[in-house]
Amino acid sequence: MFTTSDSRVLSVKTNATRFENMPVEHLSTTCDSTARSSYSDGKKQLESVQHLIEFYKSHSGPSGCKLSRPFTVEMLLEIDIDELELIRDDIEVIIKLGEGEFGEVFKAIWRGELLIAVKKPRQKMDFLGSRREANALHKLRHKHVVQLLGICTQPRDEPFLIILEYMAKGDLLRWLKNESRRLSIRKHVSILAQIADAMQYLEANNVIHRDLRCVNVLVDEDETIKLSDFGLARLLEDQKVYKSETQFPIRWTAPEAAYEPHNYSVKSDVWSFGVLMYEVLTNGGLPYEDLRVDEIHRRIVAGLRLPNPNPNDSTCCDLYEWMLKCWNLERSYRPMFLELHRMLECAQERLEQTKPHVFDA
Numbered sequence: 001m002f003t004t005s006d007s008r009v010l011s012v013k014t015n016a017t018r019f020e021n022m023p024v025e026h027l028s029t030t031c032d033s034t035a036r037s038s039y040s041d042g043k044k045q046l047e048s049v050q051h052l053i054e055f056y057k058s059h060s061g062p063s064g065c066k067l068s069r070p071f072t073v074e075m076l077l078e079i080d081i082d083e084l085e086l087i088r089d090d091i092e093v094i095i096k097l098g099e100g101e102f103g104e105v106f107k108a109i110w111r112g113e114l115l116i117a118v119k120k121p122r123q124k125m126d127f128l129g130s131r132r133e134a135n136a137l138h139k140l141r142h143k144h145v146v147q148l149l150g151i152c153t154q155p156r157d158e159p160f161l162i163i164l165e166y167m168a169k170g171d172l173l174r175w176l177k178n179e180s181r182r183l184s185i186r187k188h189v190s191i192l193a194q195i196a197d198a199m200q201y202l203e204a205n206n207v208i209h210r211d212l213r214c215v216n217v218l219v220d221e222d223e224t225i226k227l228s229d230f231g232l233a234r235l236l237e238d239q240k241v242y243k244s245e246t247q248f249p250i251r252w253t254a255p256e257a258a259y260e261p262h263n264y265s266v267k268s269d270v271w272s273f274g275v276l277m278y279e280v281l282t283n284g285g286l287p288y289e290d291l292r293v294d295e296i297h298r299r300i301v302a303g304l305r306l307p308n309p310n311p312n313d314s315t316c317c318d319l320y321e322w323m324l325k326c327w328n329l330e331r332s333y334r335p336m337f338l339e340l341h342r343m344l345e346c347a348q349e350r351l352e353q354t355k356p357h358v359f360d361a
Helices: 049-058 073-077 128-139 172-182 185-204 266-281 293-301 314-326 337-352
Strands: 002-004 007-013 024-032 038-040 091-099 103-110 114-121 148-152 161-165 217-219 225-227
Touching (some): 185 225, 185 314, 266 314, 266 337
Antiparallel strands (some): 002 007, 007 024, 103 114
């Protein structure tokens, strides 16, 4: 319910036929300040909003339907994926933004007014098997998580499209490289804190990212950082979306998840976050850049770890201690994202009390 000082707007979901293109009906009510608790929708005046609701449980409203029951969180989770369906003709592609393991990404505009990002996966989508997965992604709401806005599945002979909010400054990897000269350790910690905030949210909701690295983190116009591409592998009929070992993100992947049977978990995401920390602190440096892909995990199991990005910076040294914790071969000993976020918030507070300095990557 939306409120102002003298009005209430009661939003009601309806299945009435004449509202099939607008399933939510908004009923405006006003409060009569001259009478005690008097509410009116323009037709009926009652003592309270609750009385108004009770009235329309037994009388048909503007949609021709009676109120039946409140729309609970449990019901929200069971919304059919068809309600995420967008009309393909409402989407006008502007330019291709890039191409990755999952397919192509386009900048587009919806209904001539809203900028959106459109992903066109390479793999065939298993629509029926992915209904609940897409719904779960759609329900995620966090200031540092890119919002899934909808999907396009019709007509069936056209490519399946995934519609996301548009992030003006692109992926974090490219942004770090382009902006490296002006980035301070304070900015790096801010970036990492935002990502950890999003990851602790996913952790709390039992969502595994599976591909956490800078190229899958996006930057908005105001430099807000948001996670993207989590769970998309599960939306694909063939989950083996990486065609070769060179495409598989082996440099970021925990040992237990890198090879069959690919035991992904929140703790494998924690390992990847440690590698992402290295990326951020080196302004987009390639992890294990001197090693071939096929020798990385053999060396890791033997004890190799990425180096401290800047041993001369006390904050960076503190962060590196946590990076090493993220890379514990025993995943149960790795920290939770809740801990990582708290640590980064504390680092931010300490930096606020010191003079900012440029970090030399």
